Amino acid sequence: MQLNPEVGKHIYANYGAGFVTEPFKYEMKATLRVISQSYRLLQTLRNEYVVTIDDMGIPNPELSTDDSLEFLVRASKLTVKLMPKFEYVNVLRSWGAYIDKTTDGLPLVGWDPEFLEDIYYLVGFNDYGLSVGPSVADLASKEILSGVKEPSLDKYRVTRFF
Secondary structure: OOOOHHHHOOEEEEEEEEEEEOOOOOOOOOOEEEHHHOEEEEEOOOOOEEEEEOOOOOOOOOOOOOOHHHHHHHHHHHHHHHOHHHHHOOEEEEEEEEEEEEOOOOOEEEEEOOOEEEEEEEEOOHHHHHHHHHHHHHHHHHHHHHOOOOHHHHHHOHHHHO
């Protein structure tokens, strides 16, 4: 069984990583986002700080997640540059993962009517898989079980690329 190669042109993996600091009293009113670095810093209700970088810019054709130390060094330097008070804050945990993305930034949901009727795509949630993924998965499972297309998923269909 082979997937539609045209669809594959619109899906790619991107390495992102993040870390959480110890609780630290530093009032911040909103998420700080540095677009050019795909960098985000936000404060939790427990006064921990979460730093994420969506595109590490690290060449990695093997899709290895072994570069977590390199991420910590780069992200820590950028955080301290933006907010020098973070220089001595400890990191509690960190993670790295490949995030499936699409070329237009929207998820890809549904059957590919031009290629294989028995392949259902549910991919490309970018950075929002944990937040919108469960809702879309619920709609997709109903669609798969009933065989009836869910109209609210139409803008995410494979056919938008053709």
